[in-house]
Amino acid sequence: MSIKDITIVITSFKSDEIIRNCLNSIDNQCEIILVENSNNIDFKTNLEKDFKNVKCFLTGENFGYGKANNIGLNKVKTKYALILNPDASLYPSTLNDFISSIEKVPDFAIIAPFNQDQKNQNNKFEERNLTPMPVNNVKGFAMFLNISQFKDVGFFDESFFIYFEEMDLCKRLINLNKKIYLAPKVKINHSGGQSHNKSINEEMELSRNWHWMWSTFNYHKKHKGFLVSLLIVFPKLSSALIKVIIYSIIFNKNKRKIYYQRLSGLVNAISGKNSWYRPKV
Secondary structure, three states: OOHHHEEEEEEEOOOOOOHHHHHHOOOOOOEEEEEEOOOOHHHHHHHHHHOOOEEEEEOOOOOHHHHHHHHHHOOOOOOEEEEEOOOEEEOOOHHHHHHHHHHHOOOEEEEEEOOHHHHHHOOOOOOOOOOOEEOOOOOOOEEEEEHHHHOOOOOOOOOOOOOOHHHHHHHHHHHOOOEEEEEOOOOEEEOOOOOOOHHHHHHHHHHHHHHHHHHHHHHHHHHHOHHHHHHHHHHHHHHHHHHHHHHHHOOOHHHHHHHHHHHHHHHHHHOOOOOOOOOOO
């Protein structure tokens, strides 16, 4: 196989300031499907003009990570796809390192790059061992998919707006005895939390806190049941409620907003409501 057998899928939302760094790092032999969660026609026009291997699709509204990535993945014609966040960039050897990893584990469903956090969590890891290692889940900023392995699984559960959708996908794959690997040889640069323009940081922080709590409850509810999920999030629920009260008393508006969002996300999840909150930008 070659680099031409890989399609890059990127989901973006107000990522004008960071996206070009990502696109510039990708070999122009690769088709790039970029799904922009808005109706920003200038964003689409400028990127398709400057990057001939980019096809940008506008959703018209903010669909979130899972649904937008599904739109992109369903347009992939190649055998393999690499899901990439806008705040990630490739090294010159990244795609070829994915290809060499495939040769070692051809039965894979997902291969992901290794990072320092995962190294610290796995005492059995040895730096000199470059063989892909089986795991139960990976992080969503960079996921290399073997498309044929997803026919009986599907892609992301679109009920999750953001957070835990990659955990849910990995869980469903493992339940069907599909193989997920971390590849120590594959390196990808990831800024983390920088996929959007800096001007909307405050509102995106509120959105992150709401959705992290909503998704936490609903992921555990889906795989472990309502009561177990409630037990898991009860300490977070209590903490959020107490901190909303404390920060209201001492007039710390910023902290109060954060913990109110966390409380609201949990209450909405426990009440069975959909993931309705959207960043106000």
